[in-house]
Amino acid sequence: MDEPNQPYPGVDPPRAGLAGRCPRCGKGRLFAGYLRLESVCTRCGLDLAPLDQADGPAFFVMSIVSFVVVGLALYTEVTFSPPLAVHLLLWIPLAFILAAPLMRLAKGLMVGLQFRSSAAEGRWHAHDDER
Template sequence: MPAESQTERNTGRAIRRGLMCRCPNCGKGKLFHGYLKVVDRCAECGEDLSHQRADDGPAYLTILVVGHILAVLIHVMFVQLRPSPLMMASVLSVACVALSLFLLPRMKGLVVGVQWARRMHGFGAVPSEA
C-alpha cells in the first residue's frame, strides 16, 4: 500500500471541522456551497469531497438531537411555567424549526468528516496515474 493511504487521519479533528462546516482536511475551506450542497473540491487545499455519501444520516441525527432537547424543554415548560397550550405549541414549534435548520448542516458536516477520516466511500482511494 502507498504511504499516503496508510497514514492515520484524526477523526476528532475531522468531526470538529465538519461541525464548523469546514473542510475536514484543512479546516479552512468551506464545506458547503449553499445550505447543504457539499463542494466537489476544497477551495483551500484541493481535497476531493465529491465522494461523500451523507444521505439520510444528518437528518436522523438532527431529529435525534432536537427531539432530546425539546423533550427536556417540554418538561421544564410544563412543570415550571404552565403556559397555555397554544403558547406552548407556538414556542415549541418555532424552537423545533429553528434548531433543526441550525443543526442540519452541522450534522451533515459531521457525517462528511467521519467519512473522510475513516476513508469511507472513496475518500481513501489513491488517485490512479494517467
C-alpha cells in the same frame, strides 16, 4: 497530489468539518450553501461528492431536538397546563431554532468523520471495485 484520503499535517478532519472547512486541507470551504456540500475543494481539489451522507445528520439532530422539545413540552404541560396555542407558539419555533444550527454542525462533523475513517458505500464482494 497526496493520497486522496490522507489529511494534510496538522488537520483534524472532524474539527475541520465542524468549522465548515475541507476535511483534508482544513482551508477550503465545505459548504456551497447552508447545507449543500461543495462538489470539489477549491484549495486542495478533494472530491467532496462521495462524502455526502444523506439523512445521517438529520436523524441525529431530530433525535436530540425532539428529546429536548418533547421533554420541555411535557414539563410545561404538567406544571402549568397552558392552552394548545401556547404549546404551538413555544415548541415549533424552538424546534427550528435548535435544529438549524445543529444540522450544519452535524453534517460537517459527519463529513469529517467519514473522511477520516475512509468510509464508503457498502459492497457485497471485494471484486465489486473492479466493475
